[in-house]
Amino acid sequence: MRNPYLPYPVRIDEIITETEDRNLKTFKFVFLDPDDEGRFAYRAGQFAELSIPGKGEIPIGIASSPTETGFVKFTVNKVGLVSSFLHNMKVGDIMGIRGPLGNSYPWEVLEGKNVVIIGGGFAFTTLRSSIVYMLEPGNRPKFKDIHVIYGARNPGMLLYGDELAAWERRDDIHMHITVDGTDDPNWKYNTGFVPTIADQKAPPADPDTYAIICGPPIMIKFTQPVLDKLGYGHDQIIMSLEMRMKCGIGICGRCNIGKDFVCKDGPVFTLAQLNDMPKEY
Amino acid sequence: MTFVKIDKNAWEAGLARLAAAYRLFGPVKEGHSHEFKALDAGQRPDMAYVNTRRSPKALIYPQSEKMFDFSLDETQADHHILREAEKDYAPCAVIGIRPCDADAFLLVRKNFDTPEYRDPYWVKAYEATTFVGLACSAPCSTCFCTTAGSGPFHEAGLDLLLADEGGTYLAKVLTPKGASLVEAAGWGDATDAQAAESRLQELRAAAEERIVSRVPTAKLKDQKINPLFEAPFWQEVAFSCINCGTCTYVCPTCWCFDIQDEVHGKEGIRYRNWDSCMYPLFTHHGSGHNPRNQKTQRVRQRFMHKLKYYVDKYGDGIQCVGCGRCIRLCPVNIDIRRVCNLMNHFDATACAIPAA
């Protein structure tokens, strides 16, 4: 069995600064050994450990979609030792990625359903992966209506601007982009917090409608009552959690909530599952 | 199952022969207490010990262990690529381990050796090791192994069980690994199995009689996680805790670790260290958020993990073998027996505070 702590060596192929505060960058990695790409087969919603020798590892959601080949992408917020170092690395530098890790969004369940994606701030990465995955021509017929409610503090803080614009132009996905506030007179989308926009734009509850929520705790806190009001069942609300992690494979012991490890049993849980777990996250 | 009688004169010679085929480890007196150590040539395990201060878990799972090395020197072809650390997994034998400590490895194995992932360091070290147990005839007052799923003559996790009978050891061969070791040692005096087994049971009953500490665990599995998590006693349980890592470090079943990189010049290693749920840093997010910011939360985590989460996750008994080390060494006398009692007998409905 392969050593699960051993990362696949990768080269940084491209670095894109995503936001105006320059704290979010997207890193596109190419595997040094092309065969590793096959070994790294993943599903939208999974994450990986980005591994920088001498600095350590950080768990980051996979932003690329399994339908995109030849590379993997991660959008990283600059917060700690490893992410700050990564932000200063250059195209061509060698590092490692270890994964894919965790469960994913429940694609077997979501097939044939309406999917409502609700995201805020930099937690949009695995949601981007999911949208790209669902919009792939081979996959799109498997899903019914797709709604995306995505907000950031201001237009300059939205991730993946070009893609958002492209999705806006399509008629097989309902985009509801919003910002908390802006003084840009040309802003042509919504203004308001994500929970408010969700209240206005999210489709009503239906046994065939599932919501995926990913965002800062405060957004989740206020979005949940909105979905409750709309009548969403708690097993139709899907969330992805964050925790401090090290091993990523359920062994090192730190990221548990109750008996479940966020790294291995999660990071994706339904609200119904979370209701049965201690409130310790 | 075969039994062998080992004359204590043959014991020494057997150990000497074993040293040629195995790296030997055993209890050695260090200062005023015993520790498991690699036995140097000619050194003998001190079989008169009661129990070691630290558990023998470090034999399989060292407190600090190298995982990889790497070079940051860009003139090297494999710079910035991790290389597997060279390890020696030649056969080892641990002589004189107590049954509770050996049983602990089985509990820990559930964590390190899973259907999805196998921790190669732990699994290889464990598989390379033969465990020669020494049945416990004089347990401490803090031992509660018999109610923690283990016992002074517990066989699970051992390859060979020795019972001290004065001039001889009565040895029960429990696995093929144990049989190979007996053969390598040349301890050949097979003895009547039926008589030996009944003698062993006699000794076992006498030893179990001497275990005075008990923990009730029967109701733990039927407790609901959330009410137990919110039980009112945690604040009182945790009050005296100073959040050191003693309980977790001396515990044979605590397995949590941290991964660190360290670089000197252009060469570096990635290694892991035991970590402890008692430390705030254990769950501190990069963002500054910490889900277990308060000491009460951390103390609760340790006991909930051992006595509830583990029970539920694996459908097993408690994640504790009753060795009593945490009770003996806790600097402020937090006693797992007391906490287990509280948890087991917790009645959420009785404790509910009526609405004002």
Next chain:
Amino acid sequence: MTGYTEKIREIAARLLTEKTVEMVIGFRKGTVPMMNEPYFVKNPLEAANLVWDSNCGINLTNYLTDRKEKIAVLAKGCDSRNIVTHIIENKVKREQLHIIGVPCQGMIDRHGISDRVDGEILKVVESDGRVVVSGRGFEQTFDKADVLQANCRLCIHRNPVIYDELVAEPVPEQQDVDRYVEERRIEAMDVQERWAYFDELLATCIRCYACRNACPLCYCPTCFVDESRPQWVGKSIDPIDTRTFHFLRAYHCAGRCTDCGACERACPMGINMRVFTRKLEKDCFELYGWEAGMSLDQRPPLDTYKLDDPEIFIK
């Protein structure tokens, strides 16, 4: 110290009943011999759980840090000096505290006494300066003076230096104590001998941080060993890192340590890390005439400047 328990229960019940304080911090009977557990009481009926004997070595000042309630706390001589330090360092307010002073006759060295008997100690009875320990098949009597914690043997401040009421009359202080025998012995060694001495001292350290966490002075929200940016110390049990932890921690206690012995008492490996802090304590005493925590009105030597401060270490 017989009779202390009843008096303590009485005081605690009174303070809680009269609502002078919201909680009383003391000890309850431990579950193993020679161990009592730090314990808080909020209900006067529970005051009966409080105990006092020679196994109350844990420094209760540790339990006051950053608390906001009105608290009554039991304080031996050393504890009281740490409370003074806590107040000076703004970790607790004097007005918050009702200090119940406990004149102390020394605490039993639980590790030490276990090393001196053959077998597990199951019972310890103390009376008239004698300690009788017994277990399966043995009973042994010690002079209490012979089984005291090392710091208690050297203690010259057994009576609390600050209190609101005393549990009993002050006890006589120990006279003619030569406090720094071991430090002078180390000072007489050459450089290599000293290095080796400390190597051996720390060889068994498992970096559990019990010493740090038991210490009332170590209240930093993030200890330097836990910092990651920059990371000052490696995290493994490498001897250099272990030593760095111990000597740097000791520096942080310079001029603050009261030699309460909490660190040594807490250590599961029986390491006497007091040799680090005691050297600094000795220097503070010899250079500045300073003993930590003796008065609320004096600033510690390391945050004051006097024209006559010695300069012998400045070249």
Next chain:
Amino acid sequence: MAHMGVEPDRIQLSWVSSAESNKFVEVVKDVTASIKALGPNRNFVKTVAKVA
């Protein structure tokens, strides 16, 4: 530091005002000379963490 076995001359403390450039030069010369005389520190050096 000296107490635990670092050579006393390895750690020196001097008080130099920003106006005392000559004293600063002297101190630096003295310190480097005494450290060179001591030779490299063999004790307090870590080349790689001693781990299993």
